[in-house]
Amino acid sequence: MDTNDETSAGPRLLGPADVRQLAARLGLRPTKTLGQNFVVDANTVRRIVRVSGVGPQDVVAEVGPGLGSLTLALLPHVRHVTAVEVDAALASALPETVTEYAPSSAPRLDVVHADALRMGPLPGPEPTALVANLPYNVAVPVLLHTLELLPSLERALVMVQKEVADRLAAAPGSRTYGVPSVKAAWYGTVDSAGAVARSVFWPVPNVDSGLVLLRRHEPPPGDRREVFAVVDAAFAQRRKTLRAALSGWAGSAPAAEAVLHAAGIDPRARGEQLNVRDFARIAAARAAIG
The missing domain is CATH 3.40.50.150 (Vaccinia Virus protein VP39)
Structure with missing residues (x-):
């Protein structure tokens, strides 16, 4: 054996x-x-x-x-x-x-x-x-x-x-x-x-x-569920810009653009260009805007 x-x-x-x-x-x-x-x-x-x-x-x-x-x-x-x-x-x-x-x-x-x-x-x-x-x-x-x-x-x-x-x-x-x-x-x-x-x-x-x-390691600041919701939305339509891909999640394309600007993220970027801390900043920016 x-x-x-x-x-x-x-x-x-x-x-x-x-x-x-x-x-x-x-x-x-x-x-x-x-x-x-x-x-x-x-x-x-x-x-x-x-x-x-x-x-x-x-x-x-x-x-x-x-x-x-x-x-x-x-x-x-x-x-x-x-x-x-x-x-x-x-x-x-x-x-x-x-x-x-x-x-x-x-x-x-x-x-x-x-x-x-x-x-x-x-x-x-x-x-x-x-x-x-x-x-x-x-x-x-x-x-x-x-x-x-x-x-x-x-x-x-x-x-x-x-x-x-x-x-x-x-x-x-x-x-x-x-x-x-x-x-x-x-x-x-x-x-x-x-x-x-x-x-x-x-x-x-x-x-x-x-x-x-x-x-x-310690996770980024923020709520995991909210961050993961951003991630899911961003990659649901990989070919689209974040402004378009996050429009449903944010409520509209202009709302998504406002959140992205607040997070310091280019609305023309795509999800595959961002790291996990970038996504955490987007979730935090939306929470701050309300």
Whole structure:
């Protein structure tokens, strides 16, 4: 098996044979609906743990642990892991898998059966890091919801579809810059952290994957919901100037122009030229004008 012995070279990690055996034991057939593509390569999960920068004092939130490939790699390096899994069968099986493969780490794992998009505060110690292979069909909303729900998070390392990774890490003015870029930047500095081959998954997905690292910082001044409303409006019609794109949000094109001038933003600019602090200034200017 493509695993290690916990008593010698560290924890036993899941290889292709282990993943298929665990799936067969559960009668599991991965579903596209839940975005289930399981990592079967031990070197990949080791790399994710290394790039995440987590250490002995960290409490890690993991969303979508699946069969436990990444969970097993995380547990020896951190203080605690709280895993959130929407699939009831997977959620109930994960503690058993950890007990089998890494028995000394089992007491430091909590498993929460919940939809990550609807989860509330997590039990146990406050998480300091999010490390996850996110379900690709809901990766961005799950990431944003988790960052908002858990203000204790200092950083996040997530694996997502490469196209989404490019968008999250995009800078203003680039072709891929858009709503995910700005909203992620509200919470932290976002950087691409490398590509991941399709061959490390079972089943093999039809898309490439990438790692994204977010280092948390204080958000800009202002109300997040108001700022995000400006962002959504600005990118709903990318080709239009901000004066036109924000006309519905502001009430009219002249009203949008007045708000933009008050914020020190050229009304002829387009959304992809602005950073998150620019959008925060626009929201604040509208609130000040009333």
